[in-house]
Amino acid sequence: MSHTITLLPSNHSFTLEGSTSILETALEKGLNLNYGCTNGKCGKCRAQVKIGKVEKIKHQDFNFTAAEKNKNIILMCTCTATSDLVIEADLANNDIDIPYQEIKAKLKKINSITDYTSIIHLQTPRTNTLRFLAGQNINLIVNNQSACYPIASCPCDDRNLEFHINSKNNSEFSNQLLNNTNTGASIELNGPYGKFKLQETPQMPTIFFVVDSGFAPIKSLIEHAISLDYEEKLILFLFSTHNTKHYYHNLCRSWDDALDNFTYMPITIELKSLNEKYYDLEVHNQNLIINHFLNAVSNKCQSPEQFHYYLSAGKNTIDQMILKLSTKFHTNNIQFDYVPL
Ligand code: FES
Structure with missing residues (x-):
């Protein structure tokens, strides 16, 4: 048995199968609902049922006030849906x-x-x-x-x-x-x-620029986009500077195979005079990678200025990239995370 759950005021909706809790299902679908303990103690997952019926599937220690009971407040971590539901519950949109x-x-x-x-x-x-x-x-x-x-x-x-x-x-x-x-x-x-987060509303075609272990936060963003069923185009330019495929090459290939809106562009580069102790690429290597990326974007995308850019690499590489991206493609839709390489 499955039921459709609609969240207000965001108007997100998702399907709940079987008798899992509303909270657990929403989190699996990539929705950032408020919660704390996940076991009926803290009350942070309170939501108001506007339409529909729920059933309690777990014990709860948290006690509602009389006013909350009158308003049909439930704990999303202890309840499942027994009909289609409309509930009022806030989503976390920002780091704050x-x-x-x-x-x-x-x-x-x-x-x-x-x-x-x-x-x-x-x-x-x-x-x-x-x-x-x-x-x-x-x-x-x-x-x-x-x-x-x-x-x-x-x-x-x-x-x-x-x-x-x-x-x-x-x-x-x-x-x-x-x-x-x-x-x-x-x-x-x-x-x-940190404020490096996926733009969810409105969705935008997105380009990810990653060098080496800068992949970590981008992996989180892409997996989150997948759980949200993100519909816009996602293009990953993944640079490996160690003359071998990137350590997550196979995972990225599997996303490319499985998702119609995802494109994987692996780029393996052997850098000259790599300083192994340095936290970023040396200037001539930064320029090599940035120019390679800008040319690859120009070749791959008809309207690069319409994309949202997520950059994850060493600080100096990113600072240079922001300058060149905004000059070449006239865009300010850039988010970045400095990751020591
Ligand atoms: S998350 Fe603590 S009561 Fe639901």
């Missing part, structure tokens, strides 16, 4: 709508996938998951060392989190995490931070 959180997660797995990149998988407690917007960063703390990293996974799975750690920069944090931390160890998360 997401609360600061401190969560102790567990290290599930470290995958060293290249000489310089490790993929880290963390899992939060079931009752204390992380609310974040796709593209945001979070502070990771392990063995008294901390560093801020982009979250590389989709907010539609708020429990299983992914990070891309670059060991090339040899920071004390990456040393501690990669060499002195075992599976199951506790890692503290503080945050999230």
